[in-house]
Amino acid sequence: MELEAAKEIGAALAIGLGAIGPGIGIGLIGSKAMEAMGRNPEVTSTIQTNMILGIAFAESIAIFSLVISLLVKFV
Numbered sequence: 001m002e003l004e005a006a007k008e009i010g011a012a013l014a015i016g017l018g019a020i021g022p023g024i025g026i027g028l029i030g031s032k033a034m035e036a037m038g039r040n041p042e043v044t045s046t047i048q049t050n051m052i053l054g055i056a057f058a059e060s061i062a063i064f065s066l067v068i069s070l071l072v073k074f075v
Contacts, residue, residue: 011073018065025058 033051037044 007073011069014072015065015069018068019062022058022062026055029054029058 029051033047036047
């Protein structure tokens with residue numbers, strides 16, 4: 001019984017703490033991209049491309065923590 005409870009808590013902590021960083025990072029990326037586009041609208045296309053790439057890299061960290069969480073829960 002205690003082992004199952006520990007696995008549940010471990011899985012919850014893995015995804016919970018693993019999603020905080022990417023969430024903050026994506027927010028900062030979007031914020032700074034909007035600020036940059038407001039200052040220099042001519043380069044919106046370049047900024048938008050780089051923003052989407054940065055968001056994809058940040059989101060991959062959250063996906064890694066989801067995989068770790070599922071491994072802890074089911075293995």
